[in-house]
Amino acid sequence: MPPIPSTLIGVVTLVVLVLPGVIYSAVRMRYHGFRVADREVSSQIVRAFAFSFIADALYLAVLGDLLLGWMKLGPSGLPIRPRELGLSLLVLGILIPALVATLQYGDIRIRQHTVRGKNFRFPRPASSYDPTPTAWDMAALALGERWIRIRMSDDRWIGGWYSSESYVSTYPEPPDIYIESQHQMTEAGEIGEEVKGTAGVWVPLKDATLVEWINPEPNGTETTNEQGS
Numbered sequence: 001m002p003p004i005p006s007t008l009i010g011v012v013t014l015v016v017l018v019l020p021g022v023i024y025s026a027v028r029m030r031y032h033g034f035r036v037a038d039r040e041v042s043s044q045i046v047r048a049f050a051f052s053f054i055a056d057a058l059y060l061a062v063l064g065d066l067l068l069g070w071m072k073l074g075p076s077g078l079p080i081r082p083r084e085l086g087l088s089l090l091v092l093g094i095l096i097p098a099l100v101a102t103l104q105y106g107d108i109r110i111r112q113h114t115v116r117g118k119n120f121r122f123p124r125p126a127s128s129y130d131p132t133p134t135a136w137d138m139a140a141l142a143l144g145e146r147w148i149r150i151r152m153s154d155d156r157w158i159g160g161w162y163s164s165e166s167y168v169s170t171y172p173e174p175p176d177i178y179i180e181s182q183h184q185m186t187e188a189g190e191i192g193e194e195v196k197g198t199a200g201v202w203v204p205l206k207d208a209t210l211v212e213w214i215n216p217e218p219n220g221t222e223t224t225n226e227q228g229s
Contacts, residue, residue, distance in 0.1 A: 019093040020055040021048030027101035051097070059092050133171040139213075140168040140175070147214040148179060149189055153207045157185035160194075160201065162213070175205040 025048050059067065070088060074080040132138045143166075149159030158179075165180040182201040184192035191214075205211065 015089065015093060016056060017052055018048065019052070019089075020097040021050065021052035023094050024048075024051050024097040024101045027098045028105050031102065032105040055092075055097065063088075136175050137170040140170060140177075143168065143213060146216055147191055148177070149185065149191060149212050149214065150177070150203055150205070150208050151189065151210040153209055157187075157189045158201065158203050159183055159185050159189075159191050160198070165200070176203060177205060177211075178202045 025044060067088060070079065070081045070085040072080055079085045143162060145161075145163045147159065148162040149157055151157055160179040160183040161181040162177075162179055163181070167178040169176050178200055179202075180200045182195045182198040184195055186192060
């Protein structure tokens with residue numbers, strides 16, 4: 001493993017060599033989503049270095065003397081122009097790579113949005129890509145107070161009342177769920193009375209074949225309006 005830079009110049013050099021490509025890749029994936037090659041860390045590193053190399057070469061060709069002047073150290077061992085050096089790292093290492101990725105993949109369009117009854121028009125990305133990793137993460141994080149029932153691989157049903165004291169795990173952890181109030185279940189999956197003395201039930205979902213969320217009726221009973229995953 002190569003040694004970690006211990007001097008200021010070494011740290012700045014490492015940032016300059018890596019940061020533009022990392023920022024470009026992160027913004028591109030935010031707008032455009034993952035590609036097959038993005039699943040391989042080595043491929044991501046190579047592309048990040050390639051973009052950084054091209055960007056750094058252009059920066060040096062245009063601003064070489066100026067950048068080298070800002071990196072000069074004084075007698076104390078610190079840069080003699082710290083403000084300019086910091087600003088150049090911010091602009092050249094973060095803002096410009098992010099802008100390039102946005103222009104290339106962002107598909108920015110002027111769109112109308114209503115905020116507190118007032119209409120505003122401002123640029124927003126038109127990409128349909130959503131960074132939520134799985135459908136389970138999207139649905140589970142939107143849960144409110146409602147009934148839930150789970151069919152296991154052996155056809156047993158587990159269910160109860162899901163509310164503020166319940167919890168679901170999401171990516172990157174394997175999906176599981178804690179239901180704060182367990183209820184008796186029939187063989188057909190109907191939710192019955194609360195289990196006496198229940199303090200909740202934890203259900204790992206690796207053995208589940210169906211998860212249903214059921215909206216409550218105004219009187220607190222279940223309705224047939226359901227969602228499955």
